[in-house]
Amino acid sequence: MQTYDFIVVGSGSAGSVVAERLSASGRFSVLVLEAGGTDRRFFVQMPLGYGKTFFDPAVNWNYKTEPDPGLAGNADHWPRGKLLGGSSSINAMVWIRGQREDFDNWAAAGNPGWSYDEVLPAFKAIEDNEAGADEWRGQGGPLHVTRCDELVHPLGKRYLAAAQQAGLPLNPDFNGASQEGVGIYQISTRNGRRMSAARAFLRLAMKRANVRVETNALATKILFEGTRAIGVEYEQNGRTQTARAGHEIIVSGGSVNSPQLLQLSGVGPTGLLQGLGIPVVHANANVGANLQDHVGINYTYKGRTATLNQTLRPWWGKLLVGMQYLLLRSGPLSLSMNNAGGFFRTDPAMTRPNMQLYFQAFSTVIPKSGERPILTPDPWPGFSIGLSNCRPSSRGEIMIRSSNPRDYPKIVANAYSTESDVAEMLAAVKFVRKIASMPAMAENIVEEILPGPSITSDEDLIQDFRKRSGTVYHPVSTCRMGPDASRAVVDPRLRVHGLTGLRVIDASIFPDNISGNTNAASIMTGWKGAQMVLEDNG
Structure with missing residues (x-):
């Protein structure tokens, strides 16, 4: 079993940023586990090529919801990225942060550090905006934003x-x-190529000796000693392997895979886990609940x-x-x-x-x-x-169907x-x-x-x-953030309530959806979450 300071599960919009920020100083070793493969594909890098990735199982999880009464009984298609960069490698690239009130409401709900004025420096630090820097926009950051x-x-x-x-x-x-x-709309591209989180952040990290990225590595379980997360079990090339984390495990699988992994690991609704024969490590009915989508x-x-x-x-x-x-x-x-x-x-x-x-x-x-x-x-x-x-009041849920990590979870969208x-x-x-x-x-x-x-x-x-109607691919809130452990999955510093050594950092922590495309806010969450990890680890 190899040991790293941090294990990041998922190389998507947030996970790529987390890996880059945690490894930048050279002090910490970081393992990134990505269930998919490389993003070095023509139709991934060509912006309009996402039409070709919309159903491609080589780069796309191709989830389907349960038949939805609100959508006249249709089972909606949910593409999610299954490659380096995650969904930022197959999305439509529209760069929208959300409204000031969205983030101010997060803070007002008991989440200090997440008001608009407090997340704005992270948004600006991320950006290399072609339109130039001003009171709201940044220039010189790792992610290029194109003015169209x-x-x-x-x-x-x-x-x-x-x-x-x-x-x-x-x-x-x-x-x-x-x-x-x-x-x-401004879009996340540079010189006619997609500017995914992998291209902007993960590629920087992969050049460092203290970073290891494992592709085609499906995380199957978080390992615990009591209530402390100590490692991750994963499948790669037909073999089951384990890696240990000396400091923390960061789950960045996104709004579908993050609650799925927590549930598979014994963190979730008691009845669900017991019914599937999964030993309960920590009971929390909010894991997979509160699903919101545009x-x-x-x-x-x-x-x-x-x-x-x-x-x-x-x-x-x-x-x-x-x-x-x-x-x-x-x-x-x-x-x-x-x-x-x-x-x-x-x-x-x-x-x-x-x-x-x-x-x-x-x-x-x-x-x-x-x-x-x-x-x-x-x-x-x-x-x-x-x-x-922008801010629908309908709520759904994402729950595992079995203890098999390769079984797709049950997605109940409850649209309209x-x-x-x-x-x-x-x-x-x-x-x-x-x-x-x-x-x-x-x-x-x-x-x-x-x-x-x-x-x-x-x-x-x-x-x-x-x-x-159908999803516009912005699911959030399935591991929502909040100070009250009875109503949330993670606290305002993104630590999983009731456990140690474990955080969730991705769009699943949004207390409520933002007003617009979610990729920019997901990347900001990765930046801000990594900052918190570094502060809490000296």
């Missing part, structure tokens, strides 16, 4: 004009003074002018953009499909936005099973205006399970249609394809978004 104002499809400008005609202000930076309004839907239109469909669908178009990307690292393949977007309130009486917008200058009107990838869109000039809820979530989505889809009806956009629309002009009543609109 001059790179988006011309239809994006029509969208911005229509949204302004519908009453939303133009916002030059959603991570600046305010999040409300519409604008162009749910979204697209409204798709047929346009009068060419969209990316006409560029990406024909063979000669693929050849053209492929050569452009290979030679210049530019063009559509160097960007996210979400060019523009924004945040708005479904009720003017609200104090802050509760809905997020996405504009996509292409369309894929295909079955949700994903028979065609992003790189083969519809044959006609289509585009979509999408949206997702509260009246308030249904009501705000109904108001939101009506606002999408309002944007589409504004002169700047309406003059370019031939027809609404999905859901179509026949869907007009509240009842039909609700039925439609139940049938067509």
Whole structure:
């Protein structure tokens, strides 16, 4: 059995950062266990290549939820990264931090150190923002953020004009003074390549003699002496191996795998563990509970002018953009499909936005099973205006099915399970249609394809978004942070309640979801969590 100062389980958005920060001084040895393989793959590094990774079992866990009554009985597809960089290696790269109030609410719930003013220095330290440094943004950090104002499809400008005609202000930076309004998304890329957490952080750590990264190493159990975590058992190449931690074990498996590993190790709901024959090390009903996720839907239109469909669908178009990307690292393949977007309130009486917008200058009107990838869109000039809820009140859970670590856990999403979530989505889809009806956009629309002009009543609109909605891949809170051990899994310093030598550092610790894409906040959590580990270990 080899011994390291720290063992980090998972090399995703948070785990990559934790490994880099803990190893930077050279004082500590760090072992990183990653269940997946390398991120050195063409379609991982090419930004728009994530359409090819959406169902690829070589890099994607391809989870499925239980059939969800809130989604008309559909079993939703949940892609999660299974490679170095985790989900930051297969995501859509939109760089959003969340609203000031999100983090202030975390602190107000009894989590000192997590207010907006306290996490802002971490966000700034992470960034190398192409737009430059200011009161809110950082420059010179390890993760490059690309400004896309001059790179988006011309239809994006029509969208911005229509949204302004519908009453939303133009916002030059959603991570600046305010999040409300519409604008162009900044993305986590550099020189036309994806800037995952692995590329930004883990690659730095892997150059150090005090870091060892084991790929294709599935952590199966945390080992305890009494209530102290002392090591990790893992499977690699058909062999069961163990590693010991002299200081701490940090679980950074993400919102699905972190609660799964804790439960497999005897930390979780008593009834669940006993029913599966797993000895209870520490009973905590919150492990796997409190699941929150953003749910979204697209409204798709047929346009009068060419969209990316006409560029990406024909063979000669693929050849053209492929050569452009290979030679210049530019063009559509160097960007996210979400060019523009924004945040708005479904009720003017609200104090802050509760809905997020996405504009996509292409369309894929295909079955949700994903028979065609992003790189083969519809044959006609289509585009979509999408949206997702920012702070849904619906709650689900993630629980293991058996004591076999290779069995996927049971994911119960419970989308649209509260009246308030249904009501705000109904108001939101009506606002999408309002944007589409504004002169700047309406003059370019031939027809609404999905859901179509026949869907007009509240009842039909609700039925439609139940049938067509799905996750926007932001699950959080399954190992939530809080001072009260009866309501949380980790304390404000991310130590697992009731145990020693064990922390969880990833998006599963979010007390509540943030307003927007979760990757930036996950990386910040890794940075801040590592800082706490170093402080607590001298």
